[in-house]
Amino acid sequence: MVSESQAVQQSRNRELLDKIRRLMPGGSLGTYVQPDDVAFVVAYGRGSKVYDVEGREYIDYILGSGPAVLGHAHPAVVEAVQRQVERGTQFYWLNEPVIALADKMVQAIPCAEMVKFTSSGAEATFYALRLARAFTGRDKIMRFEGSYHGHHDYSMLGGSAGIPKPVSDLVITAPFNDLETTTRLIEQHRHELAAVIVEALMRIVPPKPGFLEGLRAITKQYGIMLIFDEVVTGFRLAWGGAQERYGVTPDLASYGKIIGGGYPFAAVAGRADLLMLSDPRDRGPQYVYFSGTFSGNPLGATAGLATLRELEKPGAYARLDEIGERLRQGLREIARTLPRPMAVLGDGPIVGIAFVDGDLTSPRVVGGGDKALLKATEIGLLRHGVLANIVAKFYVSLAHDDGDLDRTLQILDDVLHQVCRQG
Ligand SMILES: Cc1ncc(COP(=O)(O)O)c(C=O)c1O
Structure with missing residues (x-):
């Protein structure tokens, strides 16, 4: 027998699902149905x-697709966020939480001499690729078969309609863990390649011993930027992310998920000479536009910082x-x-x-x-x-x-x- 209150609740669930299907394509927030x-x-x-x-x-x-590494509504995160909510949630201006988070990231991440914030993992990989292009003066990028770096065109090529055809001329796809083929492709395109972007733990496939080291060596040899996409692995695989766990330091790394403690917050971390291309005081020919309304949002930084403080406990x-x-x-x-x-x-x-x-x-x-x-x-x-x-x-x-x-x-x-x- 279904009680009256259960029946009301069940009809509420049904009613909400019916409503979302009328309002949003497939009744889905993204790809999940x-x-x-x-x-x-x-x-x-x-x-x-x-x-x-x-x-x-x-x-x-x-x-939450990875960010809730402490579990949902962790008391330390809730308390920190509540305090920040009362002080204002968005400034588009320098604020203390964001500076404290930048400091913590630069201390933790092996490749990080500097960081710059944005709002999603996709934006972080997009900006990392843009920095690499501006730095090298080259247009092409290499990614790995089966990888995911967010929703932008360079990442979704082959996985979405609506991507301009010329983008496919700019993206070279290599087989992960196959250093020989990857090396051959890099050598073939060495004068045009700005960056190789890789998930060091490729979805659920760990790197073979020597694969990341080999990538590091060949990219260095040809002045190609090596980007680790640490959106998933950052502050999850280790305090210093995949680069610490696997012992290979890239030129740039994209971060998201955990660093926002459950809020939309992301970052590019890496070499100062690359990140300095986005210094707004110097808008020379290599200047990289890197900004957004919510970049450096104090609520996300507060939640991220509270999360990292728990993660750095022994x-x-x-x-x-x-x-x-x-x-x-x-x-x-x-x-x-x-x-x-x-x-x-x-x-x-x-x-x-x-x-x-x-x-x-x-x-x-x-x-x-x-x-x-x-x-x-x-x-x-x-x-x-x-x-x-x-x-x-x-x-x-x-x-x-x-x-x-x-x-x-x-x-x-x-x-x-x-x-x-x-x-
Ligand atoms: C490795 C990797 N990079 C980038 C992204 C994109 O991050 P976001 O969904 O925050 O844009 C994801 C998302 O799951 C990811 O798994």
Whole structure:
């Protein structure tokens, strides 16, 4: 029997979903859509969980697409933000939180002699590429097959309509973890290449030993800028990001997600001679326009700073690694009992699965796995109260406790067996 109050709540969820489908394409905020029987509207998040408008609880491994590394509504972040809200939320002017965050980033990030802020990860990679072009006087960029650097044309080539054809002449795509082919392509285009942009942990595929080092050496040799896209990995894989974890220092790095503590906030960090091209006091021929209404927003900087203060406490990264490894270990044990091959990938607090059997160092192989099965797993998990963007990755947070992990692995065991039997 459904009680009267439950019926009211359920009709509220239905009503909201019907409304959003009339108002927004596909009833989606971006690319994410779920079938009707599992779609829901989130009411609030706390710690490792989110709750829908019908009061259902979900263990959350999406975490706002990564930023909520402390979990939702962490008390230290809430308190700092509340204080800032009362003091004003947007100035378009220098402010103390933004200077404190810049200071913390320059201390933490190996390549960072300077930083400059913007509002989203896509803008950060876009500006990093623009700086590299201005610095080198060259137009082309290299990216890697299967990478994602945000919504702009250089990143989405091949993944969206509406991109001008000439953009494709400016973008060279190389195979990640294949140093020989990448080197050949770089040598072929060495006089035209401004930058090589790479996710050092390519989605869920770690770099082969020597791959990033090789990229560093060849880009240096030809005066090509090496850009690490640290939007996902920054302050997540390690305090100093992927560049610290893998021991290779790029010329520039793009940051987003965690540095905004749940607010839209992003940055380019890197060599001073590159970032100084955006110094507005010197608008010479190499001057790079780099500005926006919300660049340096004090609320985002405050939330980001409060988040980083928690992350710099002793043991934070060891714990994040431990949580990620427990999930990977549990998944590996489940994989052994499944009727078809499932690979377990990722690094540290980024965990991924793929239904493949082959060279797991190749994003092409990993990305070529059975996507329908991943989607079915995602939907199965939703039915059991686990929220995860399985097609991409599991993000874990410091708020996930052992109880969450045990419950998640139990549910994964059931769901994975079920989808593999059906698939
Ligand atoms: C590696 C990487 N770079 C850039 C972006 C774009 O960031 P944003 O969505 O904040 O524009 C993303 C988004 O997920 C990303 O994963």
